C-alpha cells in the first residue's frame with residue numbers, strides 16, 4: 001500500500017516514510033491510494049478473531065514495509081488486557097474495547113480503558129511501539145511536536161515516556177483542560193517529555209504544529225514528528241475498533257450498524273468512514289459536537305466555516321473545544337472524488353481564514369451515500385444525559401460520551417443497532433460528573449491523588465517562532 005497526499009503534490013510513499021511525520025510536504029494529509037475491501041464472508045471470519053488478531057488482519061493491508069511477523073508481534077504486545085485494564089469490568093479486559101448494552105438497539109463501546117482513560121490510548125500505544133521499531137531500524141531519532149486539548153497529550157506522553165530516540169514537546173491550551181488532564185501531563189517528570197502551555201485554545205496549538213511542519217528545512221534539521229491524528233498511523237489503528245464494535249454489536253454479520261462519535265478534530269469518526277469504505281456494513285455515522293458546533297453546521301448545511309476566538313467556547317466537554325477539524329480534509333478528499341486540486345483550493349480558503357460550501361450533489365452524497373448525520377449539545381444537555389444514563393442504566397458516562405448519547409438518541413432508527421463511542425472515562429471530568437450525579441466518579445487506584453503530585457510545564461505565547469526557538473534550544477543535533 002502506498003500513500004498519497006490529499007493535495008496531490010507529493011510522490012507516493014511507503015508506510016514507514018509517513019509514520020513519523022505529520023503533514024505531507026505540500027501541506028496535505030497522507031491517505032492510502034485505495035482502501036482494502038472485505039467481503040461479508042471475510043468479515044464473518046474476522047468476527048471470530050481476538051482484538052490483536054483482528055488488528056493485524058486490518059492493519060497488515062496498510063503496511064507493506066514492515067515484515068508481517070514483526071508487525072504481528074508489535075500489535076500483540078500492544079493490545080493486552082494488562083494495558084487496557086481500566087474498564088468497568090476487569091473480566092472483560094481481554095476484549096480491549098468491550099461493549100455495554102443499554103437496550104436492544106443502543107450500546108456503548110468502551111474505548112477508554114487504556115493507561116490515560118481516553119480513546120487516544122487505542123492508537124497511541126501502538127504508535128509508541130511502531131515508532132520505537134522504525135526508529136531502531138533506521139537508526140534515527142524523532143522529536144514529536146503535538147497539540148492537545150487534554151487527551152492526546154497525556155496518551156502520547158504515557159506511550160512515549162522513556163522511549164529511546166524520542167522526545168515529546170506537547171502544546172496545550174493554558175488553563176483550559178480539566179484538573180485531572182492537566183495533572184496527568186504536567187506531573188510526568190521524564191526527561192524526554194516537555195509540556196508547553198500556550199495562551200490560546202487548542203486551535204492555536206494545532207496551527208503552530210502545522211506551521212512548524214510546513215517549514216521543511218526546520219522539520220528536517222530538528223527531525224520533527226507528529227502524534228496527532230494528522231498522522232495516518234493514528235487513524236489506521238482507530239479503524240480496527242470499528243470492526244471490533246461492529247462484530248460485538250451486530251446480531252448477524254452483514255446487518256447494518258450505526259455509530260455515533262463525539263467529535264472535534266474528526267480523527268475518530270474519520271476512522272469510521274474508512275472502515276465503512278472497506279466494506280464494514282456501517283449505516284449512519286453520527287457526528288456529535290458540543291457548543292463548538294462547526295462540524296454540526298457542516299453536516300447540516302454543507303458549509304464549513306472554522307471560527308475565530310470570538311466564537312470558540314470553553315465548554316464542559318473541553319477535549320472537543322475545536323473549531324478547525326484536521327481530518328475533515330481526509331473525508332472531503334473522498335467526497336470530492338479524490339480531486340486533489342479541488343481539495344487544495346478548498347483548504348487554501350480554510351487556511352486563509354475562510355471556509356467553503358460543498359455543492360448540493362455533494363451534500364446529498366455526504367448524507368445518503370456516506371451516511372453522515374450530526375447533532376450538537378449544550379452543558380445542560382450533558383448534565384441531563386449523564387443523569388439519565390445513570391438513572392436508567394446504572395452506567396456513568398463522561399461529558400463527551402454524553403454528547404454522543406444525545407446525538408445517538410436523535411438519530412437512532414428502529415431495528416438498527418446504534419453504537420455510541422465512549423471517548424473518555426468520567427474520572428477525567430470530576431466537576432461535571434459531581435454536578436450531574438452528586439458523587440465523584442470512580443478512578444483507578446493508581447491515579448488516586450494524581451492532582452497532588454508536583455507539576456512541571458513551561459508557559460509560552462501562541463507563536464510558532466517562539467515554539468521553534470524553544471525546541472531548538474533543547475534538541476541535541
Ligand SMILES: Cc1ncc(COP(=O)(O)O)c(C=O)c1O
Pocket residue numbers: 118119150151152229262263264265266267268269319320400423424
Ligand atoms: C474525550 C474526547 N472525546 C472526543 C474527542 C474528539 O475526537 P476527534 O478529535 O477524533 O474528533 C476528543 C479529542 O479529540 C477527546 O479527547
Ligand SMILES: N[C@@H](CCOP(=O)(O)O)C(=O)O
Pocket residue numbers: 147148149150151152153202227228229230264265267268319320326
Ligand atoms: N481532543 C484531542 C485533540 C487532538 O486530537 P487528535 O486526535 O488530532 O490528536 C486531545 O484531547 O488532545
